[in-house]
Amino acid sequence: MTGTVDVLREVAPSVLGVLVRRHQDFDACEDALQEALLAASTTWAADGIPANPTGWLVTAASRRLVEAWRRDSARRRREENDARRDLPDAEPVPAVDDTLALLLLCCHPDLRPPSQVALTLRAVGGLTTAEIAHGLLLPEPTVAQRISRAKARLADGLTRPREVFAPPTEEQRRERVPAVLAVLSLVFTEGHTATAGDRLHRTDLTAEAIRLTRALLAALPPEAGEAGEVAGLLALMLLTDARHRARTSDDGALVPLAEQDRTRWDAAMIAEGTALVTAVLRDGVPGPYAVQAAIAALHDEAADAADTDWAQILALYDTLVGLWPDAMSRLGRLVALGEVHGPDAALAELGTLADDPALRGHHRVAAVRAHLEQTAGRPGPAVVAYREAARLTRSAPERAYLLDRASRLT
Structure with a gap:
């Protein structure tokens, strides 16, 4: 069952990206995806994970969208268009990861920055409303309202042509990257020290935050002004995550930084993170993430707590x-x-x-x-x-x- 949960969390953002790109209705697509995920958790546990889990979920969610539109007479024209589509059991899905495009969509300039962060944490990070509220230091009802309003705003905006999934212009990139970085940082933070529950770490979230930050850095032109801060955030994640194996004892108890066995730290992650932040500090004026990465590097470089x-x-x-x-x-x-x-x-x-x-x-x-x-x-x-x-x-x-x-x- 654990394998099913891991796969569902991994592919869900890409599936949502495909659905929104095809059908344009963010709110309805997310509802259909949740139904498909619920069905998958039952079916896959009994029959095994399919060879193409993304295609399975896209097909299942698309069918639920068509069924919902058939029940909604106000959307008859959309129902007729989508009902004519061929939806085989293994609908082909483009060999492209829509997760990054979904990130940029959730950080659309039509949304205010607080709504961008909350919606992206929900849609891409997979966090609950309570986890988002804790990460943002806000009351839970406030976050729920932001997410609801953001979905409604996107529902209005996505009636425009489907250029929202095209590569962003330089101006769009400058507008959206700061909000994307804030989101990725919060996703990583929640994974590094979980808000609630019996686990200190949620390695699925830290790994996804690192993966998405790498993807964002790779998608940016090297000369882009935002590249330094993206590299700084990636360095911060690597230098912090390098210590996660030493943060708990064999019985799961939390071990503070000063008492950790530093031989258990990941030397390769430390080397990569240090190289990234060194390059950022050398090449320009560092931003907040790069400065935090430099602090993490000093902790990681110390032979022991007394040497800090x-x-x-x-x-x-x-x-x-x-x-x-x-x-x-x-x-x-x-x-x-x-x-x-x-x-x-x-x-x-x-x-x-x-x-x-x-x-x-x-x-x-x-x-x-x-x-x-x-x-x-x-x-x-x-x-x-x-x-x-x-x-x-x-x-x-x-x-x-x-x-x-x-x-x-x-």
Whole structure:
């Protein structure tokens, strides 16, 4: 059954891309795909995965679209056009991956950037509304509304000719790539540390985020101004994912960076990521993703935790916050500030940062506070903060780790 789930997750974005390109109705195509996925999960579990899973799903979803249009008298003309199409059991599917085209479609300029991110995470990343809300630090109803409005907006816009799946112009690319990068970053982040559940990692999401970022980089002309940030994001993903095997113990418990067995880190991924970010830093002014990649490279280059160049990391965080003053970047900077100037200096700034609406109620604020209080030698406040962080997180491995830290101090 696991194999079926993996295949379904892998091919679903491409299938949705094919359906939208052919039928133009994004919302109806996604509904039909969900029905086809449900049917596949049952049929394939009994009969085995077909030789052409993408073709199977395209055929099944297309038939469901025709059936839905037949039930809808207001769409009779569309029904007649599509009902005449030949839909054999193994409808041929073009040997092209529509996932990247679907990414660019979801980041269409007719949509506002927040809607672009939410819709792409749903359609291409396969995240639930709850996972998206956590990743964006937004209430779940807000995200659900954004997705619904984005689909409706695309439904209006896709009545135009099917140029939406043509190669984007230079202007379109410049408009859409920043939103695509934001989406890919959030998909990777959710895979690296799952929002909720019993697993710390969702390797299917990290692998898909890396694959799509590679595809985006390969699709860009080398001289494109956006290529540096795409390469920076790919470097950040590789340098971060290189450590994932060491992030959990044999029994599945979370292992913090300072205590990880660095011999288990993936040397090839580190080498590739370091080469990418080095080239970006050498060739131009780095953007936020490249700066984050440089921070990750410094962690990966350290022989052990004591060898970490925290002064340089803090300097890079200062640069990052200047480029991209979002709440999580500022929170990460406080860890480096505590290592360089002491935990009390970081705690003084944390008090102000904790009032940021984007971080209110987020477990990472309490987790950073606990770490700083423990470093300062104050176990009482540290225990309180560890327990507060454990109460707020929905990740079972993170909760177990935080409670373990609290119990050790008591």
